[in-house]
Structure formats: structure tokens, C-alpha cells
Amino acid sequence: MASKEKAQELFRREEMLKKLKGEEPVSQWAVQLQRSSRKGRFAELKKKGI
Numbered sequence: 001m002a003s004k005e006k007a008q009e010l011f012r013r014e015e016m017l018k019k020l021k022g023e024e025p026v027s028q029w030a031v032q033l034q035r036s037s038r039k040g041r042f043a044e045l046k047k048k049g050i
Helices: 002-038 041-048
Strands: none
Touching: none
């Protein structure tokens, strides 16, 4: 019985990993978008004296 539960848990973990791997490009795109939006922000704030 315990081995069947472990097998099911392993299967669920593998499915989650596959799902996360599929979402990785979207996550990378979001990070790049955030970084590009912040680019130059420090210089802009420094110029304003903030």
C-alpha cells in the first residue's frame, strides 16, 4: 500500500515539474520585461534628486 502511495506522489511530482518547465519561458519573458522597464530608472530618479 505504501509503495502505491509513493508511486502516486512521484507521478504527481513529475507532472508538476513538467508543468513548471512549460511555464519557464513565460517566467523568463516576465523577468526580462521587468528588467527592461527598470533600466535607466535609477539615473532618472537621481536626476530628480530622489
